[in-house]
Amino acid sequence: MTEYLLILVSTVFVNNIVMVKILGLCPFMGVSKKLEAAVGMGLATTFVLTLGSGASYLIQHYVLGPELAYLTTLSFIVIIAGIVQFTEMAIKKTSPDLYQILGIYLPLITTNCAVLGIPLLNVQAKHDFIESLLFGFGGALGFTLVMVLFAGIRERLEGADVPGIFKGSAIAMVTAGLMSLSFMGFSGLVK
């Protein structure tokens, strides 16, 4: 049991997808202008990623097998695109506001490098089904946590007296850099 806990802690804090592995940066920068958009995007990505890593493990383990290994990336992308399409329809139905706020970034989850990266990392690390599910869920949780924190900071920075040329995404980039600097404090926490 502690081993599963370690996976979770490691994916959320120690090697966080966005801050340490520097994956999934475009929605991280694009959607974090407003807090509820960030939370919406985070939840959508968590749903897609958990489902995606679970499905990709099944595909990889039972359908492809060793000889068809070259199909891994292709099949993963098809699976993920299907799940994202399904999520988009679900969100459009359940909360049109969130759908409107997320706008273009919802279909863009497909191109989010974390969403494809994590299943591939699963395959590389030879996780079993439970581990890859946890790894996917932990990675997405880390992504959501960091994005929500970042959205909180950016909403506060709207009112800050930032020098003209740094306003907007420039100061966001600097903040993301400093956040990644502080996440290095976690290094070594989990072997």
Add this chain to the structure above:
Amino acid sequence: MISALLVMIGISLLLGAVLGYSAIKFKVEGNPLVEKIDAVLPQTQCGQCGYPGCMPYAEAIAKGEADINLCPPGGEEGIRKLAELLGVDFKPFGEGAGPRAKAVAFIDENTCIGCTLCLQACPVDAIVGAAKQMHTIIASECTGCELCLAPCPVDCISMQTIPQHIGNWKWQYPTHSIVQVAAR
């Protein structure tokens, strides 16, 4: 090779089925966006945005044809609301297209000939009068859209800016706040 093709076809068929089913179950009608945009616009129906009224401009924005900074009566605040609603960046007015001080139309009773042309032009029926009778404008209802200026054959309508009195006075933004000027 064949098995690879079979696998890919199998996966896509499975996904096609799931998506087809969910497309039906999650059917969503209409686009509620247009009403939301129209709610933000100031309803002066003045046409300064190049569209014959606020609803047509809202539809144009929803369809993405129109820009969000074409509405002077809405002011900067209007653009910010539209930008927030559509999730796009705030875009200031083009030069010269900015909002003007709020004004109300006023008919000079000496020269009005009672031709009712301005009556038909007013989008909010703020002008009282009849053929061959004296016309006058209800100041409280006039939105300042200046649509009645053009049709008037004798040019007896002029725009009077609303003066500042105790009722509509507003607190100014504190100027001596953050230390910007050279230390006094």
Add this chain to the structure above:
Amino acid sequence: MRKLFKFHGGVHPPTHKTESSRTPIVQAAMPSKLVIPLHQHVGNRAVPTVQVGERVLKGQIIGRPEGRLSSAVHASTSGTVSAVDMQVVAHFSGLPDLCVTIIPDGKDEWIAHSGMDYKQTPHSELRQRLREAGIVGLGGAVFPSDMKSYSHKHKIKTLVLNGAECEPYITCDDLLMRERANEILRGAEVLRELLYAEEVLIGIEDNKPEAIAAMRQAVADDGHARMEVIAVPTLYPGGGAKQLIRVLTGIEVAAGVRSTEKGVQCFNVATAYCAWRAITFGEPLLSRIVTVTGNVERAQNFEVLLGTPVDELVAQAGSKADTYKHIMGGPMMGVDLPSGAVGVTKATNCIIEASQAMFPPPQAAMPCIRCARCAAVCPAELQPQDMYWFAKGKDFGKTQEFHLFDCIECGACAYVCPSHIPLVQYYRFAKSEIWQREQEQQAAEVARERHEFHMLRIEREKQEKAERLAQKEKAALAAKPAAPTPLPVAADPNADPENTLQMRIDSAVAHSNMQMRIDAAAARAKEQVATEQPKNTDALTPQQQAEIAEIEARRAKFHEIASHPGADDESPKQ
């Protein structure tokens, strides 16, 4: 001893009360002129009822209340009305408002007035008397008292009499309680009668022992039942209605909620006193106690006629030369008067003469370091630093999320701010912007409805015209069946092309000459504008002549008002 409650925060500014509370109340001298604003209360402005040059008696109504929420304004002394026009009034903006200027004739001749016994008179009549006498809240809110003393939906358990007077420098309530305690309590009985309140609690801050003693003495002497004088701890803004109610009864009245819904109503001691004078002696509100203090030789309290110019009042207290500002009210919530010619109003409880030394001009503000001292002292338990942060960035939606409209503008936050940021001004700026936006939103709502009705009306007219056309056609057909059928109207789609071509030519011709007729009319109108001589003005009786001159004058005035800004929108009847 009754259990007292605490409210969050509060500050202890230096009180400076002893300067003006040592000497008894003095009658102010009769001023040279009285500038009485017609809008001295919350609600609609009073409508002027006097003409220029008319002689008015003391206590005569010069402005009658208009609408439900309004109050009357009276002549403070007998004299002649010298002007009813726009004068500078005691308002932050320094903008003029409609005032009646009276030149006192020195006779101080009362108008006939009579009192009534509040026990035998029906309550509606009592409230009507309060409204006619112009009785409003004298604590500073100036809310018409007839509206406040009425609560049919909710049972009022406690009537709180506010003698806390927590603002520094101000001692007018203190002196009033020391010298006229009995009449205040009788006034409280009248208000208790109107509200059917069970108990009356009088809250006085414990830095006013003489006032507490005098009031307790008066309660004992007159044998008032279920009435108690309570010493509340000295803490600014303990004198706020909601804060005093919280301290005395533990009830927290949220912003936007009327205290009557929680079974409590709060009146200032001076309001109770004036209510008593108005009901029992029929005296309208003509004068009030005003503390004149600060940079003056003899700081003291005056009984001042409403409308007395501030300059003349402070002169009697020996205002020193280096006064560079007059502050009406206290240093925490007062108004920086635009000029000394402003008249004393019902809301003027104190005039502070400000010198550079006592009230230095505001320092340049440093950025906010989020030290949250303002949040620690805010009596409404808000987060001033967050409200400021979003008001500074003009993000008014967010400021409202932090409960901007719960702010009572007491100034405690700006008082403790180490960066000297004018926080209250940011909140007032944000509030007025939001109010203006809401008004614009309502105007847009109305404009949309009128536009939709406009489009509906045009459709309806088109349909009616079409139907009328159809009926006329049917009637024409029915009336002359034998005559050769005239050319089918163009509406018939399958008429032979030759026919429709002819139709089109006729309508084009008709159309062009209609255009010519319009142009001709326009030309005639333009030429008429140029010539524009009034006709048949030769054989005129002098009376007609005067009438025409009067109309011309009114037209010129109307034109002049319209042509330049600053014209007021309600020209009085000349």
Add this chain to the structure above:
Amino acid sequence: MWSSPFITTPTSVSQIMLRVLLALIPGIALYVWYFGPAILVSLTLASITALATEAIMLKLRNRPLKPFLSDNSALITGWLLALSIPALAPWWLIVVGTAFGIVIAKHLYGGLGNNVFNPAMIGYAVLIISFPAHMTHWISPNTLGGIGLSFVEQLNYTFNGVLPGGLKLDAVTMATPLDTLKTQLHLGLSVDVIRDMPIFGYLGGKGGEMVAIGFAVGGAYLLLTRVISWVIPATYLGTLFAIAAIFHLADPAHYVAPLFHWFSGAAMLGAFFIYTDPIGSPTTHRGQVIYAAGAALLTYLIRTFGGFPDGVAFAAVLMNICVPLIDAYSQPKVFGKKGDGK
């Protein structure tokens, strides 16, 4: 026009920051007493760099110099950074750290009051990640009988890196008690064996524990003059003590006693000076409790399991990230809307 209120309390930002500087003096005095005057060199260096960079940035952002330079906030950043890195470090180390903190972490965000991160801690993080070696050369306290360097010799090393008599650097410096504890634990020694080593004093590291007490005294002064609220230091030290106690009771051989965590490393400096920096900490009491508890947890985790010897700096910067969110969700109820039916 002039809006009310017309009177204010006679306090100011520079007065508050000055009090914080004064509160640092006892700690610095003990530091000089136990570790020699080298710290004064880095303090002056840090102060000069801080004021210089502040002036340059203010010029670039065309803000008036006088009010911002006299508000002492840059000095605090410099001093905190100087106190958290080895005193016997080369001169450019402290200059780079301070400059980075002031320019990037403070002025890029808009100067005083607008920054999200604590500038000193950002400076420390940059230094410890970029120059790990230099950050471990701490001076050994002269009570340990090591070779004491005179002031001139220390100055000589700081500016041109030369040690008297060809001494090797390791002879003069040592690892911090926390660092020693961690390395010895890795070697499998038990805590009580390690504690007997000469480097450890009664509560924490020899000398270091006294400096910590000095900072605690300074902190008490700040509490008395109401510059900081008691919530953050109390919660931080309390939570650190609790966590350390739990681990210590569970396995005394591997987890050191709680008091050691209090008086070693920068815990005391953090509790009273770093975490109570008003700009980077929440403004509501509830938020401050969450913030301080989180910081204590992170400090303990990084100290015990993490890769860096002391987690105070990283805990500060990590919690700075969470402050906007903590503020948003820890708003207290407003007057009259507490729903307690009253």
